[in-house]
Amino acid sequence: MTARLDHRTLYRLPWSLPDNAISWLEPTAACNLYCEGCYRTNDPRSHKTLSEIEADLDVFTSLRTCDGISVAGGDPLTHPDVAQIVAMIAQRGLKPILNTNGLALSRELLVELKRAGLKGLTLHIDSKQRRRGWNGKSEVELNALRLQFAEMIAEVGDLSCAFNSTVYDDTLESVPDIVAWAQEHIDIVHVVVFIAFRSAMLGGPFDYYVGGERVELGEVPYATPASARTDIQSTDILATIQERFPDFAPCAYLNGTERPDSFKWLLAGRLGAPGRPGRIDGYVGPRFMELAQTTHHFRHGRYLAYSGPRVLRRGRSLLLLSPVDHGLRSAAASYLRAAARNPLNALKRIHFQSVMIIQPIDVLPDGRQNMCDGCPDMTVWNGRLAWSCRLEEPQRYGAFVQTVPKKPPTTH
Numbered sequence: 583m584t585a586r587l588d589h590r591t592l593y594r595l596p597w598s599l600p601d602n603a604i605s606w607l608e609p610t611a612a613c614n615l616y617c618e619g620c621y622r623t624n625d626p627r628s629h630k631t632l633s634e635i636e637a638d639l640d641v642f643t644s645l646r647t648c649d650g651i652s653v654a655g656g657d658p659l660t661h662p663d664v665a666q667i668v669a670m671i672a673q674r675g676l677k678p679i680l681n682t683n684g685l686a687l688s689r690e691l692l693v694e695l696k697r698a699g700l701k702g703l704t705l706h707i708d709s710k711q712r713r714r715g716w717n718g719k720s721e722v723e724l725n726a727l728r729l730q731f732a733e734m735i736a737e738v739g740d741l742s743c744a745f746n747s748t749v750y751d752d753t754l755e756s757v758p759d760i761v762a763w764a765q766e767h768i769d770i771v772h773v774v775v776f777i778a779f780r781s782a783m784l785g786g787p788f789d790y791y792v793g794g795e796r797v798e799l800g801e802v803p804y805a806t807p808a809s810a811r812t813d814i815q816s817t818d819i820l821a822t823i824q825e826r827f828p829d830f831a832p833c834a835y836l837n838g839t840e841r842p843d844s845f846k847w848l849l850a851g852r853l854g855a856p857g858r859p860g861r862i863d864g865y866v867g868p869r870f871m872e873l874a875q876t877t878h879h880f881r882h883g884r885y886l887a888y889s890g891p892r893v894l895r896r897g898r899s900l901l902l903l904s905p906v907d908h909g910l911r912s913a914a915a916s917y918l919r920a921a922a923r924n925p926l927n928a929l930k931r932i933h934f935q936s937v938m939i940i941q942p943i944d945v946l947p948d949g950r951q952n953m954c955d956g957c958p959d960m961t962v963w964n965g966r967l968a969w970s971c972r973l974e975e976p977q978r979y980g981a982f983v984q985t986v987p988k989k990p991p992t993t994h
């Protein structure tokens with residue numbers, strides 16, 4: 583099942599190689615957990631020094647304008663100097679956002695990181711992790727763990743709280759449960775991200791080459807037997823969400839480098855109040871997202887990433903923009919209907935929440951690699967920008983791998 587969507591009706595996010603909302607810093611490839619869909623080889627001796635991290639930040643600031651820096655890995659909390667790394671980013675006037683599995687996160691550490699300038703966290707939690715105490719739990723059961731983190735982050739305060747999870751063939755059906763959970767906690771959960779599982783297929787229809795030489799891809803962590811499903815589309819995830827929530831409507835996207843009509847990043851923004859069942863007033867439309875991105879760029883010279891909770895809870899004032907955006911108009915109508923049913927509803931805060939669906943690399947039948955155009959998750963390799971989802975390739979082979987369709991077998 584896949585959703586039909588015309589990219590020309592959505593706002594193309596304006597992010598590009600030199601001017602983006604975020605960039606991706608990897609201070610370490612060390613991790614304290616195993617995740618099935620991880621792109622990095624766990625290396626406990628891979629912590630970068632602070633001067634190496636300064637050098638990576640210099641590359642970002644010399645090549646790219648951005649609003650936030652995702653501090654990822656590996657797990658960045660395994661780095662002994664994580665608070666200093668956060669402070670180094672904040673001192674450059676950028677928003678540090680930690681991408682972590684949360685295992686090493688305590689309230690005390692969170693307070694220390696916030697003091698150092700932390701602006702938000704993205705917690706990766708899904709059912710294909712070997713997380714002690716949660717091994718074998720379903721995505722629905724894991725919502726209890728997500729809530730523990732969301733409550734801790736809300737208690738420390740003034741931090742953006744995001745969750746991401748990898749979506750596999752057998753967890754696709756659970757996506758609406760996470761969407762529903764996030765809706766219920768819209769006041770403390772600001773972003774949810776679903777990433778379609780991707781992996782290079784071994785024994786599949788392609789051979790892999792670097793500089794004209796054939797390479798065996800079995801060494802990179804994102805190589806799997808061809809039997810694994812690696813073609814879940816963002817529109818498949820969308821259709822699964824819409825089956826439960828027919829109103830769910832994306833407003834913006836990032837296209838693929840090879841296919842302008844593919845949805846590599848698909849973004850929905852919704853407005854609502856928390857509670858059981860959570861009340862969603864509506865979904866913002868493309869004009870609102872265009873206004874949000876371009877106004878921020880006009881005022882601050884950067885595209886917006888990770889708004890803070892103080893901004894996101896001002897959903898009622900966003901409704902004033904309904905003359906320019908059809909999504910906001912229907913959200914305003916829904917808000918007024920709720921207020922007419924019960925005037926106390928009018929007093930409730932309305933919060934804004936983003937739901938992002940990411941569809942990483944697709945290899946087209948002729949071997950072309952359809953990457954995210956204007957990749958926000960560019961990291962640094964050897965002083966230049968590199969796709970973080972494929973960093974293992976230049977590290978192992980000196981360059982990104984080319985995919986070449988296998989020749990059809992000869993019959994005689």
Ligand code: SF4
Nearest residue numbers: 942954957959970971
């Ligand atoms: S190209 Fe790779 S690193 Fe860049 S945004 Fe897409 S999945 Fe992430």
